[in-house]
Amino acid sequence: MSLQKLQFFYQFIKYPRVIGSITPSSIFLAKAMVAPVHWDDAEVIVELGAGTGVFTKCIKQKMKKGSRAYIFEKNLHLSNQLLQQYPAFSHHTRAEHLSSSLYEAGEKYADVIISGLPFTVFPKSLTIQITNEVLKSLKPGGLFITFQFSLNMKKQLQSHFSKVDIKFVPLNIFPAFVFICYK
Numbered sequence: 001m002s003l004q005k006l007q008f009f010y011q012f013i014k015y016p017r018v019i020g021s022i023t024p025s026s027i028f029l030a031k032a033m034v035a036p037v038h039w040d041d042a043e044v045i046v047e048l049g050a051g052t053g054v055f056t057k058c059i060k061q062k063m064k065k066g067s068r069a070y071i072f073e074k075n076l077h078l079s080n081q082l083l084q085q086y087p088a089f090s091h092h093t094r095a096e097h098l099s100s101s102l103y104e105a106g107e108k109y110a111d112v113i114i115s116g117l118p119f120t121v122f123p124k125s126l127t128i129q130i131t132n133e134v135l136k137s138l139k140p141g142g143l144f145i146t147f148q149f150s151l152n153m154k155k156q157l158q159s160h161f162s163k164v165d166i167k168f169v170p171l172n173i174f175p176a177f178v179f180i181c182y183k
């Protein structure tokens, strides 16, 4: 097991209801999360719940020159590591503060919001709060991409977005559903 995976597991033992997963996502899930994005058009990219940076790495590889990435990670140990690994990105802690963080950085909207947040272990009020922040921050026609280990959020997402596509990724612990939501 890599040091990153061990550190992630240790944080999960300490904060299970914040981390929400025993191990970081697989590269197969990371690729499925970034595949729907039209990277040539994406200027402002947001990642919520970045963890050890599995999706962050793909974002860095894909994003065009001159675009801006805003990374949100609540766990301070993981957030500090992300800051060291991705110093050119803008780092924040709480997804609940998404719209104000973008506003303070001078951004009007995000083109894409990629989320690793474990909504199913969150209190319902927090899920609603973060969903509202996503809707407020995303440009019209923008993309919200999230993964879950079940289809529990399908109806809720369909009620908020004009279209929701779902892709299944079996090669992950645990097999995951990717929700691609169009505002």
Ligand SMILES: C[S@@+](CC[C@H](N)C(=O)[O-])C[C@H]1O[C@@H](n2cnc3c(N)ncnc32)[C@H](O)[C@@H]1O
Residues within 6 Å of the ligand: 018, 019, 020, 021, 023, 024, 025, 048, 049, 050, 051, 052, 053, 054, 055, 072, 073, 074, 075, 078, 093, 094, 095, 096, 115, 116, 117, 118
């Ligand atoms: C299931 S892990 C996913 C990590 C990574 N994206 C991946 O796929 O491997 C969820 C991450 O969301 C972070 N998180 C939980 N609540 C958060 C919040 N309110 N704001 C920002 N990050 C949060 C956790 O600390 C954890 O690192």
